[in-house]
Amino acid sequence: xxxxxxxxxYLCSKLNIEKGNLFIVERENKFYCEKMNDIYVLLxxxxxxxxxxxxxxxxxxxxxVVAFYIFCEDEMRDDVKKYFLDFxxxxxxx
Numbered sequence: 001x002x003x004x005x006x007x008x009x010y011l012c013s014k015l016n017i018e019k020g021n022l023f024i025v026e027r028e029n030k031f032y033c034e035k036m037n038d039i040y041v042l043l044x045x046x047x048x049x050x051x052x053x054x055x056x057x058x059x060x061x062x063x064x065v066v067a068f069y070i071f072c073e074d075e076m077r078d079d080v081k082k083y084f085l086d087f088x089x090x091x092x093x094x
Contacts, residue, residue, distance in 0.1 A: 027067040
């Protein structure tokens with residue numbers, strides 16, 4: 001998986017800017033539920049745990065590491081996007 005520090009270093013070096021002029025902030029994914037066993041639904045007159053009907057996936061493991069926002073000055077936005085996509089293409093297989 002990609003490390004945020006590595007991405008920040010790459011972008012700063014490509015944009016020729018100092019660290020602190022670009023911020024990468026991890027994002028928490030709240031679209032998954034960790035307490036599926038505590039949720040019950042009434043289905044065909046029978047009470048069942050939601051986790052039995054919709055088996056949960058470990059979304060925290062799948063998405064928690066790579067979800068982030070990149071903040072920069074407005075005039076750098078297009079360059080940041082271009083270099084981030086370059087970084088991603090170069091590091092997809094690593």
